[in-house]
Amino acid sequence: MNCAQIRHLLDAYLDGELDAVHTLEIDQHLQGCPLCAALYKDRQTLHALIKDTPLYYRASSALEQRVRRSVQQADTRPLARWEQSKRWLMLAAAALLAIIVLSGVRLVSTAGSSALANNVLANEVLASHLRSLMAGHLTDIGSTDQHTVKPWFDGKLDFSPLVIDLTAQGFPLIGGRLDYLDNRPIAALVYQRRKHFINVFTWPITSDDGSKTAEVSLNLQGYQLFHWVQGDMNYWAVSDIAASDLQDFVHNLQS
């Protein structure tokens, strides 16, 4: 390397950024070239001068507090929005429940006694389905494994619900939870159909359930409800999927 090339690399040499080969070459050159050596010495002096001079600006504690505050504000803002939307959700939930109760009252005044019993229950079932979606409390035990979900109910209920996975049929099991229907604790199983959820409520039939054993298919407020009795168990399936899809689901569950 000639002097011009050496000088081009002098700063990288000073900063220890050169590879061993170039470093060695410059070492040797500086020993034999007083001009380049003098230039290098100036660079070293400048480097040392900057190092020895207090040039570093430190942040004031006021700036630190300011930064902390503004980051914390930015952090809480999305939360505040969520709190607000949660309030709206609660209002919407209350309004929906009011509609359900009112329509139940209307049914009471017009329907016969056995249909009446089913309709009251149907409204309860729908309310339970909606509550599970709105409160974000779909499952107590989230698992796609039927052998995990079924034992979970042990000791929580006085019966053991039928839990089967229908993933192969296009209705994967999501999980289960405890719910309360028809004046008793019951098992709720949650299945999914694409983005839609299906709640299946199940509990044992009792001797005075005679009028409730018939299959019932209902459409309430755009939701499909289907009731049947299998073995000695009551089943209610509810979802916002198409009626034919729900039929399909129920058939899979029954077989």
Place this chain on the structure above:
Amino acid sequence: MLRYEQNGGALQVLNKRTRTIPGRTFEETTLLHLDAAYNLARWLMGNTQDAEDMVQEAYLRAFKAFDGYHGGDSRAWLLTIVRNTCYTWLQRNHTAAFNVEFDEDRYQADCETGSPERLFLEKVDRETLRQAMDELPVEFREVIVLRELEDLSYKEIALIARVPLGTVMSRLARARQRLQKSLSHALNKEQL
């Protein structure tokens, strides 16, 4: 040389001293580097108030981008944001600081070829040096601050300033050359 990788556009300089421990919060990760952030902003902006505004703005930007930050050198990551925040402001406000569009050829041509000016830098005081640095074009000032005050490697500086490694080298050489010249002028004036 440092190991470094660029992952999906995210800056990842792996450096033992400032490598982030996973799971740390934003504040734990970034407030350690508040001095570094302020020092860079202060040198780029030239005054306390603008520098503090830029630091606050940069921290907010960093906070919003924090989800996309997957570890690596948190100081270099933060300094990149501080640097970009300052440059955005300087460019928007048409500050005359952007005037170093020099090409490497010209640099080579007027590189030190003759007899070097002997300097007696021992006599330079802090204010003289500060002023000489403030008078440097912003791209030169930036490399001096990152190299001499933050002890960053050429590779880290290249990532922060978004320029090739060779440009970091030539900018540093050029910045030091300018500093030497202006310091020796200042000393000569004093002696007259």
